[in-house]
Amino acid sequence: MSDEMYDLAVIGAGPGGYHSAIRAAQFGAKAALIEKENLGGTCLNWGCIPTKALYASSALIQKIREHGEDFGVKCSVELDFAKAVERKNKIVRELVDGIGQLEKGWKNDVFMGHGKIVGGDTNSGFDIEIEGEDNTTIKAKRIIIATGSSPALIPAFNIDHERILTSDDILHPDFKEVPERLLIIGAGVIGCEFGNIFATFGSKVTMLEYLPSPIATEERMVIRELQKKFDELDIELHVSQNVLSVENTGDGVKATTCSADVPRDEVEGAEKNIFEADYCLVSIGRAKESSNLGLEEMGIGTERGAIKVNPDTLETDCKGIYAIGDVTGGVMLAHVASYEGDVAVNNALTSIGGFPTHHETTDYTVVPATIFTSPNIGSVGMRRSDAKDKGIDVAMGRFPFQSLGKAKCMGEEEGFIMILANKDNGEIIGASCIGAEAPELISEIALAMKHGLTIQDVSEVIHSHPTISEMVLEGAEDVFGMAIHRKGRPDLDLHKKLKE
Numbered sequence: 001m002s003d004e005m006y007d008l009a010v011i012g013a014g015p016g017g018y019h020s021a022i023r024a025a026q027f028g029a030k031a032a033l034i035e036k037e038n039l040g041g042t043c044l045n046w047g048c049i050p051t052k053a054l055y056a057s058s059a060l061i062q063k064i065r066e067h068g069e070d071f072g073v074k075c076s077v078e079l080d081f082a083k084a085v086e087r088k089n090k091i092v093r094e095l096v097d098g099i100g101q102l103e104k105g106w107k108n109d110v111f112m113g114h115g116k117i118v119g120g121d122t123n124s125g126f127d128i129e130i131e132g133e134d135n136t137t138i139k140a141k142r143i144i145i146a147t148g149s150s151p152a153l154i155p156a157f158n159i160d161h162e163r164i165l166t167s168d169d170i171l172h173p174d175f176k177e178v179p180e181r182l183l184i185i186g187a188g189v190i191g192c193e194f195g196n197i198f199a200t201f202g203s204k205v206t207m208l209e210y211l212p213s214p215i216a217t218e219e220r221m222v223i224r225e226l227q228k229k230f231d232e233l234d235i236e237l238h239v240s241q242n243v244l245s246v247e248n249t250g251d252g253v254k255a256t257t258c259s260a261d262v263p264r265d266e267v268e269g270a271e272k273n274i275f276e277a278d279y280c281l282v283s284i285g286r287a288k289e290s291s292n293l294g295l296e297e298m299g300i301g302t303e304r305g306a307i308k309v310n311p312d313t314l315e316t317d318c319k320g321i322y323a324i325g326d327v328t329g330g331v332m333l334a335h336v337a338s339y340e341g342d343v344a345v346n347n348a349l350t351s352i353g354g355f356p357t358h359h360e361t362t363d364y365t366v367v368p369a370t371i372f373t374s375p376n377i378g379s380v381g382m383r384r385s386d387a388k389d390k391g392i393d394v395a396m397g398r399f400p401f402q403s404l405g406k407a408k409c410m411g412e413e414e415g416f417i418m419i420l421a422n423k424d425n426g427e428i429i430g431a432s433c434i435g436a437e438a439p440e441l442i443s444e445i446a447l448a449m450k451h452g453l454t455i456q457d458v459s460e461v462i463h464s465h466p467t468i469s470e471m472v473l474e475g476a477e478d479v480f481g482m483a484i485h486r487k488g489r490p491d492l493d494l495h496k497k498l499k500e
Contacts, residue, residue: 019338167283
């Protein structure tokens with residue numbers, strides 16, 4: 001056991017964990033980072049980054065196939081999937097190594113192994129037992145748990161990691177086969193991204209979704225635009241499907257479903273549907289990685305595997321121990337985990353004293369979300385249905401990519417941006433976008449919302465021409481019906497009211 005007392009120990013080195021350790025070091029704290037598998041966690045090794053690397057390959061293929069000749073480029077396109085996977089693996093390795101170098105540069109100690117809290121308190125420090133490559137026990141004044149989540153292994157789906165796969169499996173460095181037929185269970189964010197990628201790579205993709213719509217949390221107009229693209233890619237989407245079982249048939253898979261409208265006690269006698277493919281990707285649910293952390297012994301409560309935290313401070317039931325990211329069961333996004341890391345680090349170090357930090361509380365009012373299908377999707381804030389439920393009188397601006405000069409030059413004419421504003425005061429309450437660089441466009445709206453800018457404020461910002469960012473300007477102006485490059489009916493009374 002090391003005699004050194006760390007100011008902060010972080011268990012889990014995903015986007016929330018490695019970020020927290022570096023942030024602590026920036027404040028002058030001595031930090032330890034504990035990771036049982038790979039620096040970067042799910043996001044970097046089996047999620048966000050490898051998926052986007054494959055998406056980049058698929059997007060390039062789509063671009064050449066759909067617009068190559070329009071651009072004066074004549075060539076045939078042939079996918080070398082093994083090479084695409086090799087590129088993906090190289091990107092992951094470089095970024096993982098980069099995190100290691102960053103931690104080293106900030107003089108943080110990195111321990112490889114499973115971390116478990118075995119005792120202690122805020123006065124004497126907490127003891128953390130590390131089992132794995134680095135077998136040892138360390139002490140820390142404060143702890144942040146950032147152990148994340150993993151694909152849920154739902155029994156009915158018989159996930160065998162051979163034919164019936166999780167997202168981890170299909171992103172494994174050695175998975176180098178494009179399935180001729182791919183069945184995807186779940187048409188949420190993960191399912192839609194993989195469906196888009198593998199349909200472009202040549203798979204015949206069939207998707208099964210329990211809800212009556214894919215990506216059901218997005219605006220209806222966005223969903224319709226995505227479905228139009230899926231039709232072009234020959235993706236077969238079946239909604240309102242209750243998947244009863246999936247089995248490995250030896251040389252393929254077979255899924256049995258019935259209508260999601262059938263009551264649970266009547267499923268056995270319901271009409272069944274059979275779907276067959278070479279492989280099945282299960283993209284439903286994430287399990288919180290909260291086992292064997294010493295939580296019960298430390299009096300830390302959980303609910304369905306999620307660690308209970310004070311929603312304002314992120315402190316658990318045990319004073320001095322905090323939890324962030326997926327393991328808390330909150331907003332399960334990598335960028336939210338990083339944000340929560342900042343809050344937890346500030347609160348942990350402030351409770352110790354002697355650091356240039358301050359007490360912070362969480363604020364989830366502005367959280368952008370992105371989906372890397374083709375076209376991209378970005379959203380932030382409320383949807384129209386949310387505003388209606390809250391009784392907010394909404395003015396909506398909508399501007400299509402096909403009306404933007406830069407988008408035409410790029411051959412990116414699919415999609416639109418829509419911005420919602422409160423008619424009473426011009427407050428921007430939400431925005432959705434599907435099209436080229438949608439996640440980047442939404443970031444501008446998120447910044448405006450975070451700092452209380454009105455729709456009028458945004459419409460008065462000079463945007464460089466020609467750029468895709470002009471979509472935000474035109475969308476904001478269209479709230480008043482005054483987008484220059486779209487014919488509308490100006491609402492001069494609203495324009496005057498909000499300008500005053």
